[in-house]
Amino acid sequence: MPSFKFLRFVILVFFLSASLSSCFSRYIISAKQVRKHYAAKKIKPEERIIKNDTLALCIASVGSDTLPMLLLIHxxxxxxxxxxxxxxxxxxxxxxxxxxxxxxxxxxxxLKMKKKRRYVTSIATQANALLPVFDLNKSKEKVTVLGRSYGAPIAAKLVSLEPEKVKELIMVSPVIDPEKEKFYWFSKWGRNSFIQLFLPGEFNTATAEKYSHSDELKKLLPVWHSLDVPTTVIQGGNDWIADPANIDFAKKHIKSKRAQYIFLHKAGHMITYTHLSMIKEMLLKNQLFEDKISSIDVSSASGQMGN
Known part of the structure; x- marks a missing residue:
């Protein structure tokens, strides 16, 4: 019969696996959920894979490819x-x-690499892998790049590689300060190779990124100093994932005079959901993108901007 210690260990593993999975389940959308979501919708994004000798990049797109591109990075x-x-x-x-x-x-x-690596934690490698997406822009206008959370520094690095192809950069809830990387009670457990067997692959990838993220962000410092496309940084005051002080880091290190900052006092991490109308207004009216430094504090619950 299995020993009490072994049974206790098994119970602990399953408890931790269930807890870790539930913590971030809201950020992982299954294929079944996607099918259910679009079952009754007339317009569904077209999913396709961009392939070359080293890369398979999955994208979903909607809208005519002759319209200006809005590139979204998770x-x-x-x-x-x-x-x-x-x-x-x-x-x-x-x-x-x-x-x-x-x-x-x-x-x-x-991504196929010469050295076998289980996870791609390099911000530079992640950004370079997205370069082929620019070739899909069939319009005569430049691309708007929006990156959220860990996708924000990757978006910034991508923009720095091809700045002449980019109209503007939007970073929402960015995790960009190497000194403000947050760790939680479950972080160390997420690195356990046995527990990882019971976790979604996306969670394990995210854990690998987290533990290398601070060092990767330090490599990114020159990018902030040279960034010269119109840039907006949006940060929530109640964000439990991205420390609200990330916006202060942005103000200090982004030297461009075409940068602006929006602080939403009551917002959490998922600003693209909770403040969709504000994001839409920015994109459709270009209300906030001006060639000057500006800093806007929004303290209302809705975070609505003026006309």
Whole structure:
């Protein structure tokens, strides 16, 4: 018969696995959930995979490819379907060719490398893998790049690689300060190789990114100093994932005079959901993108901007 210690260990493993999975289940959308979501909708994003000798990059797009591109980059964990509310918006569909991507290591996106690595934690490698998406822009206008959470620094690195192709950069709930990386009670357990067997692959990828993220962000410091496209940073005051002080880091290190900052006092991490109308207004009216430094504090619960 199995010993009491072994049974206790098994129970602990399953308890931790269930707890870890539930912590971030809201950020992982299954194929079944996607099918259910779009079952009754007339317009569904077209999913496809961009392939070359080393890369398989899964994207979902909606809107005519002759419209200006809006490129959406998710965080960790996450997926391209985390932006369904933006892709589903009829007003945005008429204005943009909306392209949401699975970063390498998430969903169906994979990268073949000379050295075998289980996870791709390099911000530079993640950004380079997204470069082929720019080739899908068939409009005469430059691309708007929006990155959320861990996707924000990757978006910034991507913009720095091809700044002439980018109209503006939007970073929402960005995790960009190498000194403000947050760890939780479950973080160390998420690194346990046995427990990882019971966890979603996206969670394990996110854990690997978390433990290398601070060092990767330090490598990114020169990017902030040279960033010269119109840039907006949006941060919530009640964000439990991205420390609200990340916006102070942005103000200190982004030297461009075409940068602006929005602090939403009562907002949490998922600003693209809780403040969708504000994000839409920014994208459709270009209200906030001006060639000057500005800093806006929004203290209302809704976070609505003026006309």
């Amino acid at each position: 965080g960790a964990p996450g997926s391209l379907w985390g932006y369904m509310n933006l892709m589903d918006d009829e007003d945005l569909q008429k204005r943009f060719h909306i392209v949401s991507v699975d970063r390498v290591g998430y969903g169906k996106s994979r």
